[in-house]
Amino acid sequence: MKLETAAQQLSSLGNPIRLKLYRALVRAGEDGVSCGTLQDKLGIAASTLSHHIRHLIDAGLIRQERQGTKLFCCANYPSMQALVGYLVDECCLDSCARDGKAA
Numbered sequence: 001m002k003l004e005t006a007a008q009q010l011s012s013l014g015n016p017i018r019l020k021l022y023r024a025l026v027r028a029g030e031d032g033v034s035c036g037t038l039q040d041k042l043g044i045a046a047s048t049l050s051h052h053i054r055h056l057i058d059a060g061l062i063r064q065e066r067q068g069t070k071l072f073c074c075a076n077y078p079s080m081q082a083l084v085g086y087l088v089d090e091c092c093l094d095s096c097a098r099d100g101k102a103a
Helices: 003-013 016-028 035-042 046-058 077-089 093-098
Strands: 062-067 070-075
Touching (some): 003 046, 003 077, 016 046, 016 070, 035 046, 035 070, 046 062
Antiparallel strands (some): 062 070
């Protein structure tokens, strides 16, 4: 993962409403959640929800799909795993190098 991509994703998640929204989508599973359900669950106006959804889509963290008359949002799990992996893969590398241990 590129540093710029990780920074954009972490920046998007740095907003409390977007983090709450993303968490709800991650918890929902592969099928996602309709925008109407998300709006009710989060207690925010449709325009506010749309604004926050756009940030998460632009960061590659979620996707939207139309199913009939409803619009569904789903977490982009490969993107989430890549971001978490990017952070975890670097864990303690400098400490190991300083202590003379193999990483």
